[in-house]
Amino acid sequence: MANATFKILTYNNISQAGLKKLPSDQFHVSSDCADPDAILLRSFDLHGVAIPPTVKAVGRAGAGVNNIPVAEYSDLGIPVFNAPGANSNAVAELAIGGMLLAARNICAGWDFARGLEGDDESIHHQVEKGKKRFVGFELAGKTLGVLGLGAIGVKVANAAAALGMKVVGFDPSMTVEAAWQLSSSAARAASVDDLVSRADILTLHIPLNNHTRDTINAARLALMKKGATLLNFSRAGVVNEADVCAALESGHLHTYICDFPSNALAGQPRAIALPHIGASTEEAEENCSVMVAEQVRDFLENGNIRHSVNFPDVILPRGESVRLGIANRNVPNMVGQITVALAEANLNIIDLLNKSRGDYAYTLIDLESPVPAETLERIRAIEGVLSARVT
Ligand SMILES: NC(=O)C1=CN([C@@H]2O[C@H](COP(=O)(O)OP(=O)(O)OC[C@H]3O[C@@H](n4cnc5c(N)ncnc54)[C@H](O)[C@@H]3O)[C@@H](O)[C@H]2O)C=CC1
Numbered sequence: 001m002a003n004a005t006f007k008i009l010t011y012n013n014i015s016q017a018g019l020k021k022l023p024s025d026q027f028h029v030s031s032d033c034a035d036p037d038a039i040l041l042r043s044f045d046l047h048g049v050a051i052p053p054t055v056k057a058v059g060r061a062g063a064g065v066n067n068i069p070v071a072e073y074s075d076l077g078i079p080v081f082n083a084p085g086a087n088s089n090a091v092a093e094l095a096i097g098g099m100l101l102a103a104r105n106i107c108a109g110w111d112f113a114r115g116l117e118g119d120d121e122s123i124h125h126q127v128e129k130g131k132k133r134f135v136g137f138e139l140a141g142k143t144l145g146v147l148g149l150g151a152i153g154v155k156v157a158n159a160a161a162a163l164g165m166k167v168v169g170f171d172p173s174m175t176v177e178a179a180w181q182l183s184s185s186a187a188r189a190a191s192v193d194d195l196v197s198r199a200d201i202l203t204l205h206i207p208l209n210n211h212t213r214d215t216i217n218a219a220r221l222a223l224m225k226k227g228a229t230l231l232n233f234s235r236a237g238v239v240n241e242a243d244v245c246a247a248l249e250s251g252h253l254h255t256y257i258c259d260f261p262s263n264a265l266a267g268q269p270r271a272i273a274l275p276h277i278g279a280s281t282e283e284a285e286e287n288c289s290v291m292v293a294e295q296v297r298d299f300l301e302n303g304n305i306r307h308s309v310n311f312p313d314v315i316l317p318r319g320e321s322v323r324l325g326i327a328n329r330n331v332p333n334m335v336g337q338i339t340v341a342l343a344e345a346n347l348n349i350i351d352l353l354n355k356s357r358g359d360y361a362y363t364l365i366d367l368e369s370p371v372p373a374e375t376l377e378r379i380r381a382i383e384g385v386l387s388a389r390v391t
């Protein structure tokens, strides 16, 4: 439906590179719109925000979707798209930077140097006298534990291996794609506990969800080597912050570097909390916005689903045909009931693709002739159909 006009509601600053993929003659993009066809956002928290009945898609210009009530959108048949891997280089580079901050006491050293007063000779004297407080350690030869070997974790692992670190990883659901990318020098831990106990530096690259909340808690911190370093560029909630603070206070944990400031961390001299800038590079912002804008556009115009977190990838090349896209529960006889409704309306199917993912499924059907309104309503009324749309 190439000439339709769609309204896009944006939360957060979405890079122009992506917005350019939504030409103004077809897309009205605005941060203030009551009846949007799609929502584009970054870290804005959508929990508790009423879902406008007009919304057909959500695009997260980034990786993590814990700020989106995905289950609610799934039950309405609304795909939530993200941009897998599009900001992974930015986060990986910052994680390596975080390791260096910790290993060489860079922040404390810089604070000390900036606070020096007197003439240059006096500053020089104070530097040479004071620098022993900032003796660090080298990364080469140390063991880096990587929890979560997805787009970011694999890049961190490979960069660390190139710096001469021993790398151990754990990810029970690693993809084949990620496994192909991972340095063959990386070793495999048997469990989270095993990983945690082997690491001199532990870095977390897992999503935040009900399974991963508080992954690093008092019990796991106790398994870590005394004086180890913890890096968290994932989400605040994958660690139990009170337990981390206690481990810093006891000296068991040497440094905690993260992207998630809080009052508790502000009181910890060996915690370094950056202002959630993992993905804040021009390159990452462009990559994410372009990827997600293209995916949302293809869904609105052609019903294709690529890189949704709640529905399967379902893509058919677009010809001149009428296209019907149906999101439904993954239960028996959905395609049967849908095709009966089409047959009874005397509609001839040219192509059909149905795929499922967990509790949900999506069906794309190309037809020879337009779908009458009553047929579309009949399909929408089938129990288990969550949304149906002609594009
Ligand atoms: N600080 C920042 O600005 C950013 C933070 N992130 C965070 O990093 C997370 C990871 O991002 P990507 O690597 O791009 O995602 P990804 O989906 O490519 O990788 C995540 C990996 O974690 C694994 N995993 C899930 N649960 C696990 C568990 N319990 N134990 C071990 N592994 C587990 C998955 O199998 C997957 O391979 C995001 O979900 C987001 O929360 C992502 C981008 C920017």
Ligand SMILES: O=C(O)C(=O)COP(=O)(O)O
Residues within 6 Å of the ligand: 042, 043, 044, 061, 062, 063, 064, 065, 087, 276, 278, 279, 280
């Ligand atoms: O992509 C992610 O998961 C991030 O955390 C990046 O967040 P942001 O888009 O910079 O608000």
